[in-house]
Amino acid sequence: MSIPEKFDAVGVIDYDKWLEPKRFQHTPKALRDNDVDIEVEACGICGSDIHGANGDWGRPYAPLAVGHEIVGKVARVGPKVTKLKVGDRVGVGAQCDSCGDCIRCNKGIENHCRKEVGTYLSYYKDDNTPTQGGYANYVRLNSTFAFKIPDALSSVVAAPLLCGGITGFLPLLTAGVTKGTKVGVSGIGGIGHMTILFAKAMGAEVTAISRNNKKKALAEKLGADNYIATDEEGFDEGYTDLDVIVNTGSSFTEGSFKKLLNLIRPHGRMIFITAPPNDESLELEPGALLASAVSIEGSHIGSPKEIEYMLDFAAKHDIKPWIETIDISEENVSTAWQRMTDGDVQFRFVLTGYDKFFK
Structure with missing residues (x-):
């Protein structure tokens, strides 16, 4: 297979016109010994794509192709790649590189490497090459961060698991969720709905949490045992002993967090996984924490080993995110982004049709 020197992509040319993505070409980083090229066949649209495309997280460079829920076939391997071969079906999440030699990488928590490189909206540390995501015909990255997809998972089902899935799964793993654990999931959206699916598969008693009752029926279809609308008076009656809450919502306003x-429950855990826009921060009263004895934690994607475990778990337990497929094009990407901004998707778009659009 002949790999082009430049990769074709769809992305943001002008952040002020982010809903008008265009096709463009970019030159990837030079292939290193441990790199792989992947021909993309599907890519989930994560909420992070919206934040990246509209400039919420800065405007470091353009053009910018987002997308970090990537599934495709290995098209080329570097000379030192041993775990993958050409033709393997693999997935890529939100990380494409790390230093590989720090204490964090050596302990298998590469997702916390201080030199972590994001799949898009980031730069390689050695030569400052900007990274481009999966709204493209090919991606090139460190093979450590490309994961074989189990045969039981279709590509469109697997794609959202590579970021949204692991992001919701890891807090459950960290909290030791098992049969009978009382899990709250705050925010019933792209990540939240997958968190409910995983928690139920672990045997937890799941309470879905939202501001109002608009998503109650959806939460029940996902398998939630209980539902809380925090804007309702007396919402906390009978539901004050959750072992852990995974907060997937984007708002950290003091009132909602309290x-x-x-x-x-006392000595329970609040684990949040989202990063709100730059102008919002989390404020806490020490007295409230002392009184409740609750731990507040953050959780960041997952390590390669954790992602591989999550994929195997999803295959074993038939975890299927709720998706809507849409063929990649400038117009369709714009439509999907606008619909996501409007909350008009249940619960994840997955881009397909790469072979036709990029032929």
Whole structure:
């Protein structure tokens, strides 16, 4: 297979016109010994794509192709790649590189490497090459961060698991969720709905949490045992002993966060996985923490080993995110981004049709 010197992509040319993505070409980083080239066949649209495309997280460079829920076939391997071969079906998440030699990488927590490189909106540390994501015909990255997809998972089902799935799965793993654990999931969206699916597969008693009752029926279809609308008076009656809450919502306003803390048992855990826009921060009263004895933690994607374990777990337990497929094109990407901004998707778009669009 002949790999082009430049990769074709769809992305943001002008951040002020982010809903008008265009096709462009970019030159990837020079192939290193441990790199792989992947021909993309599907890519989930994550909420991070919206933040990246509209400039919420800065405007470091353009053009920019987002997308870090990538599934495709290995098209080329570097001379020192041993775990993958040409033709393997693999997935790529939100990380494409790390230093590989620090204490964190050596302990198998590469996702916390201080030189972590994101799949897009980032730069390689050695030569400052900007990274480009999976709204493209090919991606090139460190093979450590490309994972074989189990045969039981279709490409469109596997794609959202590579970021949204592991992001919701890891807090459950960290908290030791098992049969009978009382898990709250705050925010019933792309990541939240997958977190519910994983928690139920682990045997947990799951309480879905949202501001109002609009998503109650959806939460029940996902398998939630209980539902809380935090804007309702007396919402916390009978639900104040959750072992852990995974907060997948983007708002960290003091009032909403306090409401969630009141639902957790003493010595329980609040684990948040989202990064809100730059102008919003989390404020806490020490007294409230002392009184509740609740731990507040952050969780960041997952290590390669954790992602591989998550994929195997999803295959074994038939975890299937709720998706809507849409063929990649400038117009369709714009439509999908606008619909996501409007909350008009249940619960994840997956881009397909790469072979036709990029032929």
